[in-house]
Amino acid sequence: MSQAPAALGESPIAPASSLPSYLQADKLGPWGNYLQQVDRVIPHLGNLARWAETLKRPKRILIVDIPIHMDDGTVAHFEGYRVQHNVSRGPGKGGVRFHQDVTLSEVMALSAWMSVKNAAVNVPYGGAKGGIRVDPKKLSRGELERMTRRYTSEIGIIIGPNKDIPAPDVNTNEQIMAWMMDTYSMNTGSTSTGVVTGKPVDLGGSLGRREATGRGVFTVGTEAARHIGLDIATARVAVQGFGNVGGVAGKLFSETGARIIAVQDHGGTIFREAGLDVPALLQHVTDTGSVAGFADAEVLADEKFWDVDCDILIPAALEQQITAENAGRIKARMIIEGANGPTTPAADDILQERNVLVVPDVIANAGGVTVSYFEWVQDFSSFFWDEEEINARLVKIMKTAFAGVWQVAQEKKVSLRTATFIVACQRILHTRELRGLYP
Ligand SMILES: NC(=O)C1=CN([C@@H]2O[C@H](COP(=O)(O)OP(=O)(O)OC[C@H]3O[C@@H](n4cnc5c(N)ncnc54)[C@H](O)[C@@H]3O)[C@@H](O)[C@H]2O)C=CC1
Numbered sequence: 445m446s447q448a449p450a451a452l453g454e455s456p457i458a459p460a461s462s463l464p465s466y467l468q469a470d471k472l473g474p475w476g477n478y479l480q481q482v483d484r485v486i487p488h489l490g491n492l493a494r495w496a497e498t499l500k501r502p503k504r505i506l507i508v509d510i511p512i513h514m515d516d517g518t519v520a521h522f523e524g525y526r527v528q529h530n531v532s533r534g535p536g537k538g539g540v541r542f543h544q545d546v547t548l549s550e551v552m553a554l555s556a557w558m559s560v561k562n563a564a565v566n567v568p569y570g571g572a573k574g575g576i577r578v579d580p581k582k583l584s585r586g587e588l589e590r591m592t593r594r595y596t597s598e599i600g601i602i603i604g605p606n607k608d609i610p611a612p613d614v615n616t617n618e619q620i621m622a623w624m625m626d627t628y629s630m631n632t633g634s635t636s637t638g639v640v641t642g643k644p645v646d647l648g649g650s651l652g653r654r655e656a657t658g659r660g661v662f663t664v665g666t667e668a669a670r671h672i673g674l675d676i677a678t679a680r681v682a683v684q685g686f687g688n689v690g691g692v693a694g695k696l697f698s699e700t701g702a703r704i705i706a707v708q709d710h711g712g713t714i715f716r717e718a719g720l721d722v723p724a725l726l727q728h729v730t731d732t733g734s735v736a737g738f739a740d741a742e743v744l745a746d747e748k749f750w751d752v753d754c755d756i757l758i759p760a761a762l763e764q765q766i767t768a769e770n771a772g773r774i775k776a777r778m779i780i781e782g783a784n785g786p787t788t789p790a791a792d793d794i795l796q797e798r799n800v801l802v803v804p805d806v807i808a809n810a811g812g813v814t815v816s817y818f819e820w821v822q823d824f825s826s827f828f829w830d831e832e833e834i835n836a837r838l839v840k841i842m843k844t845a846f847a848g849v850w851q852v853a854q855e856k857k858v859s860l861r862t863a864t865f866i867v868a869c870q871r872i873l874h875t876r877e878l879r880g881l882y883p
């Protein structure tokens with residue numbers, strides 16, 4: 445019997461522009477910001493634009509329930525994610541975040557920014573990201589280990605050295621990567637160092653990985669500053685987030701003579717016009733967990749951070765920090781995005797109008813994944829490089845990528861963010877086109 449034609453709106457073939465409902469759910473969150481960024485790039489993609497829908501649809505989304513025994517004998521359930529946004533250019537690659545505000549929208553956006561970033565620096569990866577909605581500061585070490593191991597087992601069905609390779613992000617570190625590597629190896633029956641990067645050096649990790657993101661921020665920031673005639677050696681710098689990325693970037697800038705005058709983290713905001721003592725501040729953070737309580741600095745109300753009179757602003761904490769509300773108050777000439785997604789599209793427009801140069805996340809913080817790539821290559825060949833070689837290769841890749849992006853921005857008269865997306869999306873969609881669609 446022939447079937448009745450589907451009623452209007454019930455077509456079995458969704459029109460290309462109608463996204464699945466879960467991709468439309470959060471227009472204001474980080475995923476919504478990413479979609480707006482993609483829309484700004486599509487007009488520049490020429491014939492490849494017909495493949496652009498690919499960029500708006502993550503390839504694979506895994507949501508996992510993570511039950512663990514707590515120390516008090518109860519069982520707690522945590523919400524975990526791993527999203528593979530695009531795997532056209534190679535296995536998925538991107539960090540794992542443990543934070544109480546993790547959402548699916550956030551992990552989807554972070555995975556998509558990984559696709560763009562990996563293509564921008566031309567490392568042979570797609571983009572992925574993972575996260576657990578948890579405040580890890582509230583867990584004992586045993587609880588943290590059990591949660592990490594259970595999460596790894598749950599996402600073990602989609603990760604692997606040739607499939608998807610996690611790494612550290614907010615609140616995750618070398619120890620977490622060691623547990624992930626061990627769990628995956630136990631479950632698969634052989635030691636598999638290449639399943640994660642950012643591991644301890646004694647376990648197949650790479651020299652220079654811990655500092656790599658901050659070093660990349662410094663390298664690209666220095667190149668950008670040169671283009672606008674900004675002297676790093678006399679610059680006043682404000683940094684939001686003083687963890688792996690912000691701490692290392694702050695240290696490298698201060699070593700050139702730049703003054704780090706304001707730092708904000710989850711514990712508070714501190715200021716010193718003459719420049720903070722960065723090594724002492726890093727030690728204070730190691731000892732206490734926050735910049736709060738650091739001697740020899742004024743305490744600022746958190747909201748005042750955006751008014752600080754500085755030359756360079758480095759957001760290195762979380763998404764959506766620079767918004768339409770505070771973008772008009774920022775005094776810096778240049779913003780170097782250490783964090784992923786710190787600037788909303790509306791804020792981007794305000795900054796561009798005010799002639800503030802924004803060096804976007806998808807190129808500025810790509811140093812971490814670049815050295816992760818080196819780590820993965822070293823693990824496969826079981827041949828390890830010295831740190832000088834690693835840093836030299838990192839700087840070369842970052843400078844080359846930035847020069848290409850700068851040129852596109854000049855030629856097309858677009859922002860550095862749009863220019864980076866143009867370069868990266870062309871690479872991604874070109875491979876999509878070459879690979880075709882069957883089976
Ligand atoms: N670790 C890496 O290799 C890479 C990290 N990133 C991005 O850099 C950013 C920072 O990551 P990591 O330094 O690795 O994390 P981390 O966990 O080492 O440090 C995070 C920092 O952000 C601060 N922070 C958290 N909530 C805050 C708030 N509400 N206000 C102000 N500060 C707050 C924390 O106090 C801490 O100083 C994230 O956006 C991450 O995705 C990007 C590329 C690579």
Ligand SMILES: O=C(O)CCC(=O)C(=O)O
Pocket residue numbers: 537538539540561609610611612613641642784809810812813814816
């Ligand atoms: O090193 C990696 O694989 C990814 C780091 C990361 O999560 C990022 O660049 O945002």
